[in-house]
Amino acid sequence: MTDVFSRLRLPVFQAPMFLQSGPDMVVASCRAGIVGSFPSVNARSREDLQQWLTQITKSVTDTDAPWAMNVMMHRSNTRRMDDLALAREFRAPIVITALGSPRDAIEQVHSYGGLVFADVIDMALAAKAINAGVDGLVLVAAGAGGHTGQQSGFAFVEEVRRHFDGYVVLGGGISSGRGIRAAEVLGADFAYMGTRFIASDESMAQPDYKQMVVDSVGADIVCSDALTGVKANWLRDSLINAGYDPDKMPSGTDINVIEAAGDARRWRDVWSAGQGVGAVDKVLPIAAIVDQLDSEYHKACGS
Numbered sequence: 001m002t003d004v005f006s007r008l009r010l011p012v013f014q015a016p017m018f019l020q021s022g023p024d025m026v027v028a029s030c031r032a033g034i035v036g037s038f039p040s041v042n043a044r045s046r047e048d049l050q051q052w053l054t055q056i057t058k059s060v061t062d063t064d065a066p067w068a069m070n071v072m073m074h075r076s077n078t079r080r081m082d083d084l085a086l087a088r089e090f091r092a093p094i095v096i097t098a099l100g101s102p103r104d105a106i107e108q109v110h111s112y113g114g115l116v117f118a119d120v121i122d123m124a125l126a127a128k129a130i131n132a133g134v135d136g137l138v139l140v141a142a143g144a145g146g147h148t149g150q151q152s153g154f155a156f157v158e159e160v161r162r163h164f165d166g167y168v169v170l171g172g173g174i175s176s177g178r179g180i181r182a183a184e185v186l187g188a189d190f191a192y193m194g195t196r197f198i199a200s201d202e203s204m205a206q207p208d209y210k211q212m213v214v215d216s217v218g219a220d221i222v223c224s225d226a227l228t229g230v231k232a233n234w235l236r237d238s239l240i241n242a243g244y245d246p247d248k249m250p251s252g253t254d255i256n257v258i259e260a261a262g263d264a265r266r267w268r269d270v271w272s273a274g275q276g277v278g279a280v281d282k283v284l285p286i287a288a289i290v291d292q293l294d295s296e297y298h299k300a301c302g303s
């Protein structure tokens with residue numbers, strides 16, 4: 001495969017988001033010059049996924065940035081092997097694995113020249129993914145939307161770079177062009193940005209959710225394992241609206257982490273975002289967000 005990343009305008013992945021990212025977001029991101037991605041489980045059935053992939057491959061041209069599909073690898077996702085077969089059929093340029101070993105994805109995706117990136121939250125998971133033979137690692141550091149790591153991005157990239165010279169993507173609270181440049185300076189190749197794109201025209205988030213992202217600042221983000229059994233970042237007001245006391249969150253130790261991770265109810269009723277919300281002031285089309293990031297990035301680069 002030629003270097004698919006040579007077509008990027010900015011070193012950015014629009015990160016996959018459960019219930020929020022679909023084909024419109026992917027296509028708009030790729031056309032704007034950043035990697036567009038979505039979780040395969042956002043398409044409710046194999047047929048829906050086929051339709052989404054048809055739409056994406058028809059709309060994203062060879063001159064656009066590449067797209068990526070995120071596959072939840074845990075065995076509770078009974079569709080995972082079917083979804084990987086579709087990745088192969090549609091020649092997904094990049095597959096991002098989460099919540100399980102990337103091993104099965106590597107065989108499928110390398111067979112047609114695609115790349116596999118594994119989403120990891122700590123060094124132990126990073127080491128396993130490196131051993132499995134991934135092309136890239138997505139380091140989900142502290143402050144990220146969705147299920148979050150706890151390690152500082154500064155420390156995490158440094159540690160990973162001692163063992164891995166493949167692609168590194170850093171996520172967690174990056175919402176500006178300055179942040180993208182900082183990720184590169186730290187040793188990452190790309191920034192992974194989810195929260196910044198919730199408040200976009202192409203996001204499937206409902207309008208109240210987008211507005212809450214616009215209205216919130218870092219202090220409104222509550223990290224808790226009470227909803228899914230693992231630590232995730234949630235918008236304070238959405239916890240209150242769902243009947244929680246954000247200052248007295250129960251412990252989530254009894255929850256089946258993997259099943260709860262895919263449980264739409266929790267994510268539909270309580271809204272997730274990362275600490276980067278403070279840099280989001282408006283709902284905009286993705287093209288406009290990328291223009292803004294581009295001008296901030298070049299200013300930060302001194303170019």
Ligand SMILES: Cc1cc2nc3c(=O)[nH]c(=O)nc-3n(C[C@H](O)[C@H](O)[C@H](O)COP(=O)(O)O)c2cc1C
Pocket residue numbers: 015016017018019020039070097098119140143144145146147171172173174192193194195196272273274275276
């Ligand atoms: C609402 C929401 C849903 C998410 N769903 C997923 C998901 O389905 N799969 C996944 O690998 N990551 C998921 N994430 C995590 C993002 O892919 C990414 O790691 C994160 O958004 C990066 O941090 P940031 O939000 O601070 O930019 C989700 C994040 C958010 C905000």
